[in-house]
Amino acid sequence: MPPLRYTSTAIALHWIMAFLLLGLFAVGTNMHDLPLSPWKLKVYSWHKWAGVTAFLLVLARLAWRIGHRPPPLPAAMPRWQQTAAHGLHHLLYLLMLAIPLSGWLMSSAKGFQTVWFGVLPLPDLLGKDEALGDMLKGVHMGLNGTLFLLVLAHIGAALKHHLIDKDDILARMLPFLAKQP
Amino acid sequence: MTRLLSLATALALAAPAAHAVEYGEFLADKSSLGFVSRQMGVPVEGRFRKFSASLSFDPARPAAASARFELDLASVDAGSRDANDEVVGKAWFNLKAFPGASFVSTAVKPLGGERYELAGKLTIKGKTQDIVAPMSFRQEAGNGVFDGAFTLKRLDFAVGDGVWSDVSTVANEVHIKFRIVAAPRK
Numbered sequence A: 001m002p003p004l005r006y007t008s009t010a011i012a013l014h015w016i017m018a019f020l021l022l023g024l025f026a027v028g029t030n031m032h033d034l035p036l037s038p039w040k041l042k043v044y045s046w047h048k049w050a051g052v053t054a055f056l057l058v059l060a061r062l063a064w065r066i067g068h069r070p071p072p073l074p075a076a077m078p079r080w081q082q083t084a085a086h087g088l089h090h091l092l093y094l095l096m097l098a099i100p101l102s103g104w105l106m107s108s109a110k111g112f113q114t115v116w117f118g119v120l121p122l123p124d125l126l127g128k129d130e131a132l133g134d135m136l137k138g139v140h141m142g143l144n145g146t147l148f149l150l151v152l153a154h155i156g157a158a159l160k161h162h163l164i165d166k167d168d169i170l171a172r173m174l175p176f177l178a179k180q181p
Numbered sequence B: 001m002t003r004l005l006s007l008a009t010a011l012a013l014a015a016p017a018a019h020a021v022e023y024g025e026f027l028a029d030k031s032s033l034g035f036v037s038r039q040m041g042v043p044v045e046g047r048f049r050k051f052s053a054s055l056s057f058d059p060a061r062p063a064a065a066s067a068r069f070e071l072d073l074a075s076v077d078a079g080s081r082d083a084n085d086e087v088v089g090k091a092w093f094n095l096k097a098f099p100g101a102s103f104v105s106t107a108v109k110p111l112g113g114e115r116y117e118l119a120g121k122l123t124i125k126g127k128t129q130d131i132v133a134p135m136s137f138r139q140e141a142g143n144g145v146f147d148g149a150f151t152l153k154r155l156d157f158a159v160g161d162g163v164w165s166d167v168s169t170v171a172n173e174v175h176i177k178f179r180i181v182a183a184p185r186k
Helices: A008-033 A038-067 A079-109 A130-165 A169-173 B002-018 B081-087
Strands: B023-026 B032-039 B042-048 B051-056 B066-072 B100-112 B115-124 B127-140 B143-153 B173-184
Touching (some): A008 A038, A038 A079, A079 A130, B127 B173
Antiparallel strands (some): B023 B173, B100 B115, B127 B143, B143 B173
C-alpha cells in the first residue's frame, strides 16, 4: 500500500521552508526602503544568510524527495489537475533554487561578497558591475513576484482540496487534519 | 684621444652617482589610494580618485626623504552608491566642514632591501594621529614606485560616529593601501 502522507522529515522541511520563505519575502520586499543605517546593513546580511540557508534546505529537500517518493495524488483527481499539480511543484522547486542564486549573483555584481553568517565567504562568481547588479536585482524581484503568485496558487489549491473537494491532500502535509478512522 | 675618450666614459658612468636620482614628480594617473572596510564581516573595497602628493625621495639618502599627501575626500568611492551618498555626511567625513585629509611624513626608515618604514601624521576630520606604514620602493620604467599599506581605526578620526560607532556592523579597522609613483625630478 502506498504511503498516505509525507514522511515526517518531508513535512518538517516543507514547513520550515514555508516560514523561512515567508520571512525572507517580507524582509526582502521592504528592506530597500530602509534609510541607510547599521540596522539596514544588518537586515541585508541576515537576508543573505537566510537566503543561503534556504538554498541549502532546498537541496536537502530535493535529496530527501529523490529517496522518498511523495504519496500519490487521489485517483479521483482529474488528469489535468494532476499534471498542473506536478508542474506547479516543479516550478516551485526551480524558483526556490533560482531565487537565492540570483540574489547571490546580484550581491557579487553590486560589489558585496556574501559571507554566510559573517564567517563563511561564498566566492564571487561575478565581478563588480553596477549595470549588471541592477539587472540582476530586476531578475531577483521578478522571480520573487512569480514565486509569490505560484505560492498563492499552491495555497489556494491546497485549501480547495481540503474545503471543497474534501480530500486528504492538505492532511498529507498537515497530519493533524487527517480524519480519524 | 684615447685618454680623452676614457675620461668621457668615466664621467658618463660616474654621472648617475654624482647626481643621485631624486624622485619628486608625483604621477597622479599612475598612483592609487584604496581602502578595504568591513561590513558585517564582508570586505568592501573603496578608493579615492583624487589626491596629490609632493615628495622627495633619494634611495641613496632615505632618511632625508619627505612626503606630503593631500586628499580630496569628495572623490571617495566607498563601494556603492548608497555608501557614497552616506559617507560625505556629517557622521562620516563631514565634507562641508572638512573637505580634505592630509598626511605629512615625519620619518622614513630603511628596513633593508626594498623595505622602508614610513611614519607621519595623518589628519582626517580635524583629528591628527601618528601612523606607521611599511612600504616598499622600487624603480620601474625610470619611475620610483612606493607600495605600502596600513590599518587605521576610523573612530580615532571620528569617522562614522553616532549610530555608526557600532563597530559590530562596520568594523573600526580600515585597511589602507597606497601606490605612489613619482618620476625623477628634472
